[in-house]
Amino acid sequence: MIGRTDDSRPWVGCGLDAAVVATLGERVPQLRFLPFQTADQATELLDNPNCRLLAIDLTLVGDQATRIIAAQRETHSDSTKPMLYVVPQNRDSDLLQQLVHDRSTSQVLFQPLDVDELTYQISHALGIGIEESGEPTNEPGRQLQSAMAALWERFRETNLQRVETVEQATFAAQQGTLTAEERRAGERAAHKLTGAVGTFGFAAASQSARDIEQTLTGTDPLTPASLFRLSDLSFKLRRDLEHSPALPATPNGRPTTIRSNGRTARLLLVVQDAELAERIALAGHLRALDVDIALHFAEARQLIADRRPDVVLVDLAPADGSDRGMAFLAELANDDPPLPVVVLTQRDSLIDRVEVAALGGSAFQRKPLSPQQILDTVTEVLDSEQITESLILAVDDDHVILNSVQTILGSNGLQTVCLDDPLRFWDTLDETMPDLVVLDVDMPHVSGIELCKVIRNEQRWRALPVLILTAHTDPATVHRVFAAGADDYISKPFVGPELVNRISNRLERNRLYRRLAEVDALTGVSTRRKTSQVLERYLGLAQRRDDPFTLAILDVDHFKQINDRYGHASGDETLRRLGELLGQAFRREDVIGRWGGEEFVAGMYGMPEHVGVQRLTTVLEQFQRMVFRSPNGQEFHATMSAGVAQFPENGTDLASLYRTADSALYRAKANGRNRVVGTCQPPPGSSVEHVDVLIAVDDDTLATPLRHALETQGYRVQWLPNGHLAIGALAGDHPHVRARLVLLSIDLPDVAGQTMLQEMRQTDLLKRSRVIVLSARGDETEELEAFELGLFDYVVKPVSLPILVQRIRRALND
Amino acid sequence: MVGKRVLIVDDEDDIREVARVSLELIGGFTVLTARSGNEGVTVARSERPDVILLDVMMPDLDGVATFQALQADEATGTIPVIFLTAKLQVSDRRRFSGLGAKSIIAKPFDPLALPVQVKGALGW
Numbered sequence: 046m047i048g049r050t051d052d053s054r055p056w057v058g059c060g061l062d063a064a065v066v067a068t069l070g071e072r073v074p075q076l077r078f079l080p081f082q083t084a085d086q087a088t089e090l091l092d093n094p095n096c097r098l099l100a101i102d103l104t105l106v107g108d109q110a111t112r113i114i115a116a117q118r119e120t121h122s123d124s125t126k127p128m129l130y131v132v133p134q135n136r137d138s139d140l141l142q143q144l145v146h147d148r149s150t151s152q153v154l155f156q157p158l159d160v161d162e163l164t165y166q167i168s169h170a171l172g173i174g175i176e177e178s179g180e181p182t183n184e185p186g187r188q189l190q191s192a193m194a195a196l197w198e199r200f201r202e203t204n205l206q207r208v209e210t211v212e213q214a215t216f217a218a219q220q221g222t223l224t225a226e227e228r229r230a231g232e233r234a235a236h237k238l239t240g241a242v243g244t245f246g247f248a249a250a251s252q253s254a255r256d257i258e259q260t261l262t263g264t265d266p267l268t269p270a271s272l273f274r275l276s277d278l279s280f281k282l283r284r285d286l287e288h289s290p291a292l293p294a295t296p297n298g299r300p301t302t303i304r305s306n307g308r309t310a311r312l313l314l315v316v317q318d319a320e321l322a323e324r325i326a327l328a329g330h331l332r333a334l335d336v337d338i339a340l341h342f343a344e345a346r347q348l349i350a351d352r353r354p355d356v357v358l359v360d361l362a363p364a365d366g367s368d369r370g371m372a373f374l375a376e377l378a379n380d381d382p383p384l385p386v387v388v389l390t391q392r393d394s395l396i397d398r399v400e401v402a403a404l405g406g407s408a409f410q411r412k413p414l415s416p417q418q419i420l421d422t423v424t425e426v427l428d429s430e431q432i433t434e435s436l437i438l439a440v441d442d443d444h445v446i447l448n449s450v451q452t453i454l455g456s457n458g459l460q461t462v463c464l465d466d467p468l469r470f471w472d473t474l475d476e477t478m479p480d481l482v483v484l485d486v487d488m489p490h491v492s493g494i495e496l497c498k499v500i501r502n503e504q505r506w507r508a509l510p511v512l513i514l515t516a517h518t519d520p521a522t523v524h525r526v527f528a529a530g531a532d533d534y535i536s537k538p539f540v541g542p543e544l545v546n547r548i549s550n551r552l553e554r555n556r557l558y559r560r561l562a563e564v565d566a567l568t569g570v571s572t573r574r575k576t577s578q579v580l581e582r583y584l585g586l587a588q589r590r591d592d593p594f595t596l597a598i599l600d601v602d603h604f605k606q607i608n609d610r611y612g613h614a615s616g617d618e619t620l621r622r623l624g625e626l627l628g629q630a631f632r633r634e635d636v637i638g639r640w641g642g643e644e645f646v647a648g649m650y651g652m653p654e655h656v657g658v659q660r661l662t663t664v665l666e667q668f669q670r671m672v673f674r675s676p677n678g679q680e681f682h683a684t685m686s687a688g689v690a691q692f693p694e695n696g697t698d699l700a701s702l703y704r705t706a707d708s709a710l711y712r713a714k715a716n717g718r719n720r721v722v723g724t725c726q727p728p729p730g731s732s733v734e735h736v737d738v739l740i741a742v743d744d745d746t747l748a749t750p751l752r753h754a755l756e757t758q759g760y761r762v763q764w765l766p767n768g769h770l771a772i773g774a775l776a777g778d779h780p781h782v783r784a785r786l787v788l789l790s791i792d793l794p795d796v797a798g799q800t801m802l803q804e805m806r807q808t809d810l811l812k813r814s815r816v817i818v819l820s821a822r823g824d825e826t827e828e829l830e831a832f833e834l835g836l837f838d839y840v841v842k843p844v845s846l847p848i849l850v851q852r853i854r855r856a857l858n859d
Numbered sequence: 860m861v862g863k864r865v866l867i868v869d870d871e872d873d874i875r876e877v878a879r880v881s882l883e884l885i886g887g888f889t890v891l892t893a894r895s896g897n898e899g900v901t902v903a904r905s906e907r908p909d910v911i912l913l914d915v916m917m918p919d920l921d922g923v924a925t926f927q928a929l930q931a932d933e934a935t936g937t938i939p940v941i942f943l944t945a946k947l948q949v950s951d952r953r954r955f956s957g958l959g960a961k962s963i964i965a966k967p968f969d970p971l972a973l974p975v976q977v978k979g980a981l982g983w
Contacts, residue, residue: 189881196873196877200876237871239945240871243967244873244877244967244968244970251967746879750876844889845862845883845888846883846884847883
């Protein structure tokens with residue numbers, strides 16, 4: 046008998062790999078996963094009322110499979126015990142057709158098995174929410190989680206900068222130029238990462254950082270083995286921090302849409318709905334994709350023949366309800382090499398899913414999705430194709446080795462050109478333009494190490510990744526390998542996964558470097574070169590489509606004084622935080638660049654000038670609220686000014702738009718800075734912002750978590766760090782904020798709280814807003830006076846955040 | 860338990876903020892913070908918190924030196940101190956307990972568990 050009686054959890058019978066069963070058990074503790082090997086055991090489970098679902102990997106149970114399926118049919122033709130099958134990626138199997146049309150089949154998944162998908166499907170079939178599992182169910186736990194997410198958002202960049210320091214040390218170590226100072230910096234950064242990222246839940250990254258720290262500790266020279274380890278670890282570190290699903294996508298992280306041959310990637314849209322096609326196409330243009338549209342399958346066939354796309358998006362919503370969509374997918378699947386396909390469908394039926402997967406569809410989405418979401422999937426598919434599109438040149442005089450390299454790489458989708466004569470290396474290199482080279486160390490006439498040195502001496506091949514195959518891994522040989530400028534070595538005899546991993550790591554790394562050249566290291570926004578390319582493209586697009594386009598130039602006010610007064614590190618910090626803010630404030634399709642020094646540009650496609658001015662005004666307000674701290678502990682604030690110009694009113698080319706925006710910026714500076722100046726006035730009436738809570742508190746260690754706690758509960762919050770700003774916003778000549786509740790610190794440095802209260806009373810503000818006063822003194826006279834002036838509540842500091850939130854909520858709801 | 864005041868001394872903004880939200884939201888503590896050993900000593904003297912969480916590796920005045928400064932001062936000498944450290948080896952543990960620290964919490968810590976660890980160490 047399987048299972049104990051004192052355990053009331055529902056059962057899932059698993060004819061699956063033991064490791065998969067163990068993982069399922071960990072991830073879905075609400076279910077009992079019982080393994081079975083034979084058809085008899087499966088039948089026993091099917092008969093047991095506790096068993097709610099059977100998951101069977103048909104590639105594992107082999108000839109038992111047919112018997113299990115037959116048993117399920119015969120004995121349970123009326124019951125609805127769901128079955129989940131894992132099947133080989135076999136496109137025209139009869140078995141598959143049978144399964145799909147079997148009523149009890151709840152899902153069919155393909156090998157190689159994605160355990161996440163399996164977990165999801167099992168939980169979904171049994172109505173168990175896996176999202177909740179492992180997560181705290183209590184309210185503070187949830188609050189903590191969202192607070193943690195926001196904190197990571199805030200400190201992500203700090204941690205990525207630490208990774209950069211580690212990478213610099215690693216790189217210098219590989220080049221043999223590592224100074225003691227760089228080594229210490231790397232060690233320190235790794236140490237900080239260990240503590241920090243682990244706390245945010247990146248356990249693997251924390252471990253990598255710890256290992257890096259240990260490797261860098263001390264002053265002993267790094268051995269080739271530790272060098273190697275270092276490069277591996279720092280690669281993993283960045284990958285884990287950048288790719289973890291726990292992370293929100295970077296607002297400005299545009300995916301690569303340039304193919305390895307330098308051409309823009311081409312997307313073919315096969316979408317019947319012309320309006321949807323237009324919207325996706327526009328979004329595609331903004332991501333630098335070349336987009337073709339076909340409204341009919343016949344048109345699509347013609348376009349594929351004429352201008353072969355890199356990816357095809359097919360909408361499976363035929364107006365006439367026919368199955369021509371599937372037939373078209375079948376055609377694409379038979380194309381050689383097959384075209385990556387993303388399929389959109391309105392129905393999420395099992396049959397559709399299975400058929401699309403069997404036809405090689407790369408992704409599958411349910412409508413309705415926004416064009417941006419649809420394109421996210423398209424670019425993901427393109428990115429994953431990018432690596433497999435890479436070409437590798439392998440050079441070895443030994444045919445056996447060459448053959449096995451080609452076979453291993455080929456089965457992993459990496460194309461390989463083999464060369465057995467090292468003397469023909471240069472010609473082959475020019476002919477094939479590979480993305481990576483594998484060289485054998487011992488070859489007649491010329492050794493791999495010599496070839497590698499020659500490659501490194503050639504300007505245009507300097508960045509080409511080189512891996513050396515060697516039977517000897519003694520320190521002397523390894524040293525020669527790295528000294529020659531090779532990126533990595535692979536010891537012979539090699540094992541398949543290691544070879545593939547090392548090669549894909551290098552290829553991915555190289556793509557990363559390309560991306561780094563487009564991102565400004567300090568501020569995280571695009572470099573000037575990248576920005577002007579994108580701006581030119583947007584302008585061309587705006588012209589063709591007759592769309593609005595807004596260009597803004599921003600810079601930090603009195604930047605030189607910040608540098609002089611608080612040090613260059615503070616100046617850098619100011620720019621970095623402004624860059625971060627801009628990245629968050631703008632849409633994914635807007636382009637934000639650092640133009641040089643303290644100057645930034647922002648290009649907003651499809652946005653009229655007054656909207657751009659509004660957006661920048663929000664940025665300006667957020668920026669002036671930021672508190673900076675110099676290395677010696679002085680706190681300061683910074684402001685920015687911006688000039689805005691609009692296409693086509695102020696010019697149709699970048700140079701003339703830039704001139705207009707620049708002179709607007711000049712006017713902003715001349716009129717007292719800390720303002721946004723456009724060429725037209727915003728429409729009246731749009732300037733008053735309604736918020737639930739205005740926090741007029743100078744202490745950011747209180748204001749930041751408070752603001753966050755309120756925002757996660759759905760309140761609109763604005764924070765102004767000093768009294769003048771608060772009075773100006775609420776009561777000045779042009780009040781631009783209306784708040785239901787004001788949390789007012791009575792100890793603001795610039796305006797006494799009593800004065801603020803009187804001011805608010807005089808301007809009738811107290812009739813419109815409730816006020817909670819926050820005081821550090823808890824002075825009875827002060828409290829009485831404040832109540833007389835008409836405040837709602839009086840809170841004495843220090844106060845715990847949850848209690849303060851409670852009192853604010855009471856004031857809002859009472 | 861509510862109303863207990865915890866002082867966090869750590870030079871890393873992110874660690875400090877995570878510890879703060881954890882101790883406030885989950886633990887219900889009132890949290891004070893300091894960015895350096897020196898600042899920690901000053902705040903401890905004026906605020907007399909119920910417990911101090913002290914990072915070991917800080918520039919200028921490090922955790923151990925800060926601890927000694929706190930011990931030496933009559934006003935702060937009796938406040939229990941818990942060390943936060945990423946380098947947790949047996950020898951460290953022995954060294955810190957030898958100094959008279961109440962407990963040691965390893966970095967990275969789990970923000971959900973931190974308040975429990977603190978309460979456990981102090982028998983609250």
